[in-house]
Each structure stands twice: as structure tokens, then as C-alpha cells.
Amino acid sequence: MNDSKEYTLSEIIDIYSLQDIQDKFSKMTNLSAVTVDRFGTPITAPSNFTKFCNLLRTTKEGYRRCSNCDAEGGLKSMLLKKPIVYTCHAGLTDLTAPIIVNNVYLGAMLCGQVVIEEHKTRSLVNLKKLSIELDIPIEDLKAALNEIKSIKRNKIIDSADFLSMFANYIAEMGVANVTHAELLKETKEKMKFQQLVKDTQIKSIQSQVNPHFLFNTLNTIAGMALMEDSEKTAELIYSLSDILRYSIKNSEDMVEIGVELENIQKYLFIQITRYSDKLSYDIKIPDKILKYKIPSMTLQPLIENAIIHGLEPQNNPGKINVVGEILPDKSVLIKITDNGVGMSKEKLDMLLGSINSSGNSGGIGLKIVQDRLVYYFGDEFGIKIESSPHSGTTVYVKVPPIY
Template identity: 30%
Template sequence: MKFLQRLRLAYGDMKLSSKFTLVLMITATIPVIMMAGFFYGRLYDMVVSYTIQQEQDTSAQTAPYVEEIVQKVIDAHDGIEEQKFFQTLFHQPVNSPFQMFLETDSAKDFQEYAKDLVSSDLITGLQIYMDFPPQSVRLFTDDLTKDYFSPMSKARGTYWYGIFQGTQQGSLFCPEFYLGEREKENYGDMAYITSTTFYYQEQARQAYIALYTSSSHLRNMLKDNLPIDGSVSYIINERNAVVASSDESLSGIYLLNYETIEDSFMSSNNFIERDILDTKVYAGFYNIKQPGWFMVTVLPSGPLIAQSNGIMVQYVLMYLGFLICALFLAHFMARSITNRISSVIHQMSKVRKGTLSPMASPVYHDEIGDLIDTYNYMTRKMDQLMEEQAKSAEELRIAEFHSLQAQINPHFLYNTMDMINWLAQQGRTDEVSNAVQSLSRFYKLTLSRKQSMSTIAKETEHVSIYLLIQNMRYHDSISFISDIPDELLEYSIPKLTLQPIIENSVLHGILETDDKSGTIVLTGWMEGNDIVLLISDDGVGITPEKLPTILSGSGNSTSGGTNIAIYNTHRRLQILYGPDYGLTYSSEPGRGTEVEIRIPAKKETA
């Protein structure tokens, strides 16, 4: 009782839309689920039973057409034997040369009959193989017979010839692999072959009559015999050879033994169930009486399951259609209640366009009134949060810029101070004075004013002083050429943009050459609304595999150091100006490196 009471109270406190939805879902869903559960367990068996019956009916219609094709081939063979030329050649023992028969009218009649036969849709070739040397008989070269008679040597080596020799069979329907390559290329991929004898010079000799056709006739029938996708239909002969198949790969997988089929044919209502490669399959048979073949159709369980699932999906889709109609009806009935909800939804949709405007205060304080109050509160909070987010993003951008700028490698200062100390110990006071003055000017340019921006002129002076100090250390081994047009010198550029690149060219380019000397060239030009500065050196260059890592912050230089200063410079430019700006490296090992710096053309403001 307490549970029912709590349930009643919970239902009473629910929103109106929830009540309508809950009632509709219960009344519409539970009966359908019960029906689906009842039928699904039986649905697969129903599909299997129906599909097997469909396959058996189709096979019963297909088998007579297969037998009809076989009979037409046999009839065509019999027609050849009834020709007068053939009868004279094979069934009248004579000692006269064969050449005399080629000059009779019956030889011409035989040629016309053979031409008409092989030009039909069914018969694709005719060959009569005879056992005597080809050079001794004009039969193989005469215009009337050369296309249809061949010496026995062209039959030897084929699989069907071996069968005839080993079994003494009188006739044989040959699938593709029984035939030789010459036969398949010139005549057809199936054949009906019979054995006969003829007498020549008082001696019985062997002969074979081969009537060729195409397996496509049977293959097309077998494809039409398939009840579902994924199944296969094939014809098998008494030697367990596949005569024709709707799908050669599937017939190889689901090939059943001829003896198994024959044993099951009379005892299983032309149907058996087997497990092949851990897959349950259903196989139906139909006997092709004339050659003693069996037509087999194998139905894997997978497509049958998919078919039953497809029926269930159709059922679910029909149910969803019914449910949508029911929901539409419920919406229509509740429209008088939900009109105000629609106005709230319309107002909320304006938020997608960036308009955050509150609604008028509600007159009624029901669920919809609470929704309007909540929406108005939400818009005020969203405005506040968006302002705070924009402010935080700007502060983050500035903080990241200064953080990157602060990461410039301080080793230059340490090394320069060591050099000044060494000069002082050597008593070279003039050089100490020059070095201290240059270092002072260097850091004055670096630290002058609190702004993070400078001009191209000051940055050029900055790197000139840097190279002057380095030449003090390395005995004037570095030449520096600055060729920037005067009209570019007053354009704005972030501080410490050129120095890390020049430093990288010195330490990892020029000083790694054999003579530790080289030249650095700085030039620039205007390109549209952008300024392009180019720094090139003739140092050792960068290998192709290391070149992509220079601007990623993950690569190391050839001397073992990192490229963090270069990466920081590239990131500073992209943070300030966007992803279209920054550094671009190109290099040829042993020849040098070029660095392109792209920045927008802006004049420095006071």
C-alpha cells in the first residue's frame, strides 16, 4: 500500500509533458514488446522452413532446364554421328586412303552441318581426335575438315583423356578443369566427349568426339536458383568435381561429398543440415538424371538469421511509425497546454544566433512559469560567463606570449661573460671594454621599454651586435650581410624574433662546418599586406628527417641541444598574428638553411 501511495504521489508531482509521454509509452509499448518476444523465438524457424521450401520449389523448376541443356548437347552429338561422312569414316572398314572421302558431297554436307552447329548459342566447338600421325592424313589439313579433326596427340595430357584411358568409359561430361588450355581457349570450358573406334589399314584405332559448350548457361541458371544472398548453388558429378557453380569460392567452402549426397538423397527428403567450418548450413539436392549429377543448394545460417532480423526490423519500423502517429495525436491533444512551452522554445532558439534576451516575467507560476524564470536566470548567467570567458582568454593569450618570450636561451649571456672573463685574464682591456659595451647595448635593446614589440631596424641592430660578440669568441669567422630595404625598417616586429634564428644558424649551422666559418644573409620584401624576412646561411644544413621537427618543439639539433627557442619564436608569432604567420624552414644538407619569417605589415605605434 505504501509503495502504491508513493507511486501515486510521484505521478502527481510529474510535469504535464512527462505524464502524457509516460501514459502513451506504457499503453503503446508493452503490448508490442510482448508480441515481439512471442514471435521472435519462432521467427528464425519460420524463415528457415519457408526458405527451404522456396529453394526446393525453385530447384524443381531449374533441374528440368539443366537436363534440357544436357539433352540438347547429346542430341547435337548424335546428329554428328548420323552424318553420312561420319558413318563412312568410322563405321565402314575400308583399306582405301582417307583422302578419297574428302572429295565426296558428304564431306561438304558434314562441314555445313558442323558450321551451323558451332555457330549456335549452345555449342561452341567441335573436335574429333583420331589416332594416327597427322602428316599421313590430309584429313587434318583439308579446308573441309581441318577445323573439326585433330590428331590424338593434341588430346593426350588432358585430364579427360586420362579418365578414358583408365576407366574405358564410353562417354563423359567434362567440367572446366578436365579440359586442356588449348580446348578452353579455342572451343569452350565444358565438353561432352564420347569414345569410338575406326578401322584404318585393317587395324582398329581409337577416336574421341568432343562437343564443347560454355558453362555460363548452367552458371546463370544456378544464380537464378538462389533463394537468398550468401547462398550458393552448384552441380557436382560422380567424381566430386564441380561442373558449374553460381560462386566458385563459396562452392569450394561448402562442397559436399557426392557419396554423402547420394546416401542422403532418398532418406532426408532432399534436405540435410550440416556444420561446415563452425557454420550451420542447410543443403538441398536435386538429381540431374541424364549425366548422373546432383544440383546442390547450400543455405548458410547467417543470411537466414539476417533475414529473420530484417523481418523483425521491419516490424519495429512499423511499430515506430505507429508510435510517431500516437505521439502526434498526443501533441495535438495537449496543444492547449503546451502553447506557452512553444513560446519558450522559440525564445531559446534565438540563443543559437547569439541573442540572449530575457522573456517577460510570467503571469502564472506553474511549471511553465518556473521554466520562464529559469530561462531568464540562465540568460543573465550566460552573459556574465561569456564576458568572463572573453576576459580570461585575452589574459591567457598575453600570459602565454610572455611565457614564451621568457624562455629564450640564457646560455648566450653565460658564454659571453666567460669570454669577457677570459679576455680580462689575458689583459686585453680594449677588447674587454668593447665586449662589455656590445653586451650592454645588446641587452638594452632586449630589455628597453616594457612593450613586447620593436622595429625591424632595431631587431637588425640587435642581431648585428649578437654576431659581433660571437665573432669576438670565434675570431671573426662569421660574415653577416643585411640587405633589408629602407622602407621596411620602421615596420613593427616582436622582440627577439631574429636573434634565436641567427643564433641557431651560428651554433648549429656554421660552427658545425669543418672550418667553423660561414656567411649569414638577412633580406626582406613586401608581399601583399605581409612582410617576408629571409635568413639564409651556408652551414651544414638540416637532414630531411629532422627538418619537420624544428617547429614542433620536439626535435633536437645535430649537436644534441633542443630547438625550443625556435619553436617559441614560431609560437609567439602565431599567437600574435594567427596560424597563417610564423616561420618556414627549408634546408639542403651540406649546403645551408633558409628560414622565412612572415608577419603582417604594421607600423610601430608610439
Template identity: 35%
Template sequence: MDNHRKTLKNLIDPTIYSRYSGLLSLSNISLQLIDTDGDILLEFNPSPDFCKLICQNNETRVCSDYLSKLKPGQRDRFACGYGLTNILLPVEINGETLGYITGAQVYLPDSEYQKYLINIMAMAKDKKLEPEFIAKAIAAIKTVEENKVDVHEQLCNHIAKNISYDFSQSVHSTDKAIARLSIEKEMLEKKIIDLEAKNMSLVINPHFLFNTLNSIARIAYFEKSHTTEELIYCLSDLLRYNLKQDDELHTIGAEMDNIEKYLYIQKVRFKNRLEYEIDIADDIKHHRIPNMVIQPIVENAIIHGISTKRDAGKIKIYAEKYKDHINIYVSDNGNGFPKEVLQGLQQSQSKLGIGFRSSDSRLKRYFGEAYGLKIAKSDYSGSTVTIPIPTKPNARRS
């Protein structure tokens, strides 16, 4: 890997998503940063399941239609072989292409008919997938008005230019971070105002909240309160993730990223009284799960397992993969659930019961009755909750 590509990859830090959160709140259409070989470095907004799980040979690498377009300086809006509109914009410095911003992956109203021309049975045979899974993935592809795609392309272009600017600063290795952040803040605010004026329908209600949080984080940065800055960015990401109201499954990897931000905030709160470990193998992270079904279990482990301990408590999240299912475990070394809490799991007045029942019912609704939550252990040495999900992509909601 040459020095420029290495520097571009190094820009993928924990705050890069938050730096563009004001713009990203304007659109839920896919948007990714890739390198010149087509490897996906960061997903700002995820691709449709059809593109990620069916068209791409690898979830971490773009499809062949994109690969054929990756030429230095290439800038394009094109339709793929299945009729989806795609955007490709270069990330450049001094005329050299370092990577690309890609996105859209949607149907326009006049091309939506092409989804009905896809030969599902032939594709199922070729990809060795269940027809029902492919049909569901095709049905979930968004159809978007062309003017909204135009606005989304402006977002992509602005983010590409800002990443190029970040890269140029790292190459020259001059400590101009404060000046850069001030310039970037002004550019983002100006662009947001412009985009809101052009298409108010894309602005969502939490937009003001996220911008306010990020403004506070910038103040913390200038005051060198770096822990506060990180906490605010984590909170902003948590709120954004929690507000996703789509009915799609999310990857286990995305769920773990969200939970790690939550645990980071709790670690600052509890200090040495809390330790945590997340151990999820890479071949498990791409599997899908309803969003926000694990987080309530982790929260309960802290409230009922860790917060009551005087000495160090530990939470561990890990997973085991079997032939037809995956078990995700959330364990703690607390004192176990109190007897009255265990009895209250089935009662509406129990707060713990509400969280458990919500996660339990959502898992069963997506995957069937065999996939509800299980309390594998609860005694004086701690508790373990098991979250099972199927490995086969044709698992469907009942």
C-alpha cells in the first residue's frame, strides 16, 4: 500500500462520521468511501441488501459495475446492470485520485419497472440463495425522485472535497487542526442552509439536535476537553442510530459499533468499576439482526449487574457460530438478577421485563418462535443472556 492510500485509510477515525453528521441527516440514501481498488473503507449510509449481499462478491468490496468505472478522476452518475442509479465522485489531491465517494443505489420512478424484470430463480441458483431472500431484498430497494438524487449527489460531492482537504492537511503535516475545523464548520453550515432551501423534504427533526451536539463538541475541542468531545460524539451517534425507524435488519457489526459507543460512555461514568470486552469474529459481523435488540440487554447488565457492585464489574459480549444459527451472549459478573426481577420478566410493570419482551418479540417476529431471548445463567457469579439468530439468509419474518 502506497503512502497516499495509507493516509486516506488512516483518516477513518472514530469522529469522521460525526464530522459530517449534519449533512448525513439530510438523506438516508447509501453513501460510502472506497479506495482506488474498490475496497469499502467506510459506510456513511449503508448500501441496500440487494447490492451488498447479492451483487457484490464481497461485502467489503463494491460490485463489478463500480469496479469497471474506477479510473483516475472519474466522475459519473450511471445505471448498473439492474437499472439502479449510482453516483461516483473522486477524492483527489494535486490531481491524484486517492479514492471515491460512491452512493445512491436507488431506482428512479421511470426505471423502477426494471426490478420486476430480474430473474429471481436464475439469480437464486447462481448465487446459491433462497428465492424468498432475493425477492425481499429486491422489494426493499428504494425508489427516489430524481431531484432528491440531485441533492444527494451534492452531499457526496461536498464530502469528497472535505475528505480531500483533510488528506492534504495530513500530507503537509502542519498542525492546523483548529483552523481546519473552523473552516469546515462554516462550510458545512453554509451547505446545510443551501440544501435545506433546495429540498426541505429531506430535513428530519433531529437535525437541530445533532448540529447542537456537534457544536458543543467543537467547543470542547477548542477547550481541550477531549474526553467531553468524545462523549458528545458518541452520544450523537447513539441518538442517530436509535432514531433509525426503518424496518430493515442491520449487521451485527453495526450493532456492536453502537453498543461499544454506549459502553464507552458508561466506562467514563463508572471508571474502574466497569470493564467490558466485545469479541465477535469477522465471519459473524456481516449477519443481520433487528437493530437495538442487544443494547437493552447490555443496559440491564449494567443496571442490575454492575452498578450494584463495589468492586470491578465486567461485561463481555461474544458469539458462537453453529451450522444453522448464531448465539450472541451478553454476560456479566454481577450478583445475578434478583428473584423478584426474574419473576417480573413476564409482567408489564417490570422495566426489565419491558426491555426483554420487546427484544424477545422482535426476534421472534423476524425469525420465528425458536429465536427468542434466553437467560442461560443467573446466580451469585453473574448472568448470561443468549440471543440466537439464524445463519441462513432465507430466515423470514412470520
């Protein structure tokens, strides 16, 4: 089996998706950004690069200095195993976040090309020296420098932490997906490894967050950053960061229902911010149930499914109710109900058939949840669905009382 040290970033990461995330990050923070491999070679197109930095890179010596500076920044962050903020060779402020998987350095995400507002670092840029050494007219440099944005230092620090979380989440997800694909290929003719494949598949599933939700959230954050002060935007970013950290935490396969609900509330906070007064929710779970355990990331896909397929298509305000109870046989039942568009009997039957089939024909999020619950607890547990047109949908999740 290949180890992560044999992978390159381009092998484990979908570059198109990475470029999309990088572009949205750059738009959200007003910072320039680029992703490089372990050798400092860019694997994405630059996002929002400043006129000043592009001007420096038009000369051979300027390009060499900028490339060396990027490589040194990535190396320092790799050695420290954390994001760092530093001053580039030209006097601008940059930051870099290392991409490290299993203690192996794969590359880095670099951004910045700004000046620090409090420290007035614009004055540190020696235009005369740069003009002489790089053979660039000083008036061109001065005009380009005047367009450089001033950023508060605390925003740079927050951006570095957020960038680090994103970079490593993407890499961890990529390694999990590649490992999963290789296991499937190797065990196709070796039935004795079937259980190993199933375990690996489950761990791979835990590292994934629906890109539909991720990208829409980033758009929401970017829009808010332009319209208001940063306090609420920061709260959104922190909630999203917590969700991503939770989703990739593989040290425990089972979590307390209370912990799962904390993650759900952060997810719903983001969605309510996005939909404004069109979405509300109510959670009523008895305290005793909160200590019982379920596989992590069981409830979030069900709530996300209710929003996307139940509430989004309608114009009326939507609501999600989460209710829990202990049944006479001591098992736990959690009901997730939405007042959305619902579905016809034919569509419901088709969905239930795909969830309970051995293939992946449809309802993949629900099927993943069902397969995991049956895998952990047996055929008598799992999800059931009730729905009718214009009357909403209810998903029942039944699990045993496990502490």
C-alpha cells in the first residue's frame, strides 16, 4: 500500500476544486493567493495577485526573488508545522500555511501581498532600490504600490489560521479518497479483505463535506465581508472551521449525540445566516439521550438533505424540527422533520429503493448514513422516511442505547 509520502498534491487533490476554493478564499479576504507543491512550484493559477507583485515578476531577477521568497516561507512554515506571517523581499506582508499529511510536507498555500495598517509597513518598501535592482521605472512601482491594500494584523492572523485549516482538510480528504480507491482496486479479487475495505470506506466518508454547502457558505461569507464589519463574518468563519474540524476528526468512530447536535447547531447557524428569515429550527432532545452514542456525521447529512431538497425549492419560510425519544424497547429514536415540498409516493419509493440497494443509484447522502448505521448496529436499526407532496418529510433515525 502506498504511503502518503509517495503522493504529490496534484495526485491527491482535484485541482479544479482547489482553484475554486482558493479563488473564493481570495475574494472573501481580499488577499492574493496561490498553492504550491513541496518544491515551491505553483499548482494553481494565482488568485487576485496585485499589480505590484505582477510587475516585479515581469523581470527575470524579480521572478527569481519572488519564487525564492515563496519557497523560503513555505519551508519555514513546514519546519514549524504551523502558518506563519512574514515580510517578503520587497517589503510586503505575506503568510503561508503548510499542507502536511502524516507528518509529510506536501506543499503550502501562500497569500498576502498587503501592508499592515497599524505598522504602516508601506513605508518599508524601498522603491528606489527595487527600481535600480530590477530595472523597473520607479513611477510604475509607485503607482502599483499605491493600489496595495492595508489590512489589520489580526485579520492576517485569522486568515492564516483559516487558510491552514482549509489546506490540510483538502489534503487529508485527498489522501483518504486515494487510499480508498486503491483499497477497492486491490481487494476486488481478494474477498478476505472485504471487511478492511468497508472500514476504510467509512473513514473516508467521515472526511467529506458536501461541496454544495461549502461553496455556498463561502459565498455568503464573502458577501457579508463587503457589507458589514468583520465580527459576524468571523463568527461564520469560526463555525465553518469547527464543522470542518469535526468532520475530519477520525480518532473516534462514535460520538455522543450531544456532541453531534453541537455540530448541527453550528451548521444551522450558517444556513440561517444564508437564508435569513426563510429558515428556522427547533431541537428537543431529552438530556438522557444526549449521552448515547452514534456514528459521527450521522445527523448533519439528513438536515442538509432536508434544506436542499425540502426547503430550498419552496418560497415559504421553512422550519426543521429535531425531536428525540426513548422507545419501549430502550432504543433511541430521533426524528428530523421539515415543512418543505415533500415528495410523491413514486419518488419516495425510488429513494427508499436506492438507499436499501447495493448500488449507488441515488440519495447517496442518505444511503451513506443508512449503510453506516446498519454496519455498526445491524439490520434492525437505520433510517426510515415518510413524505407526501406539499406536506414535508420526516426521517426517523433508530439506534441502540449505547454509551
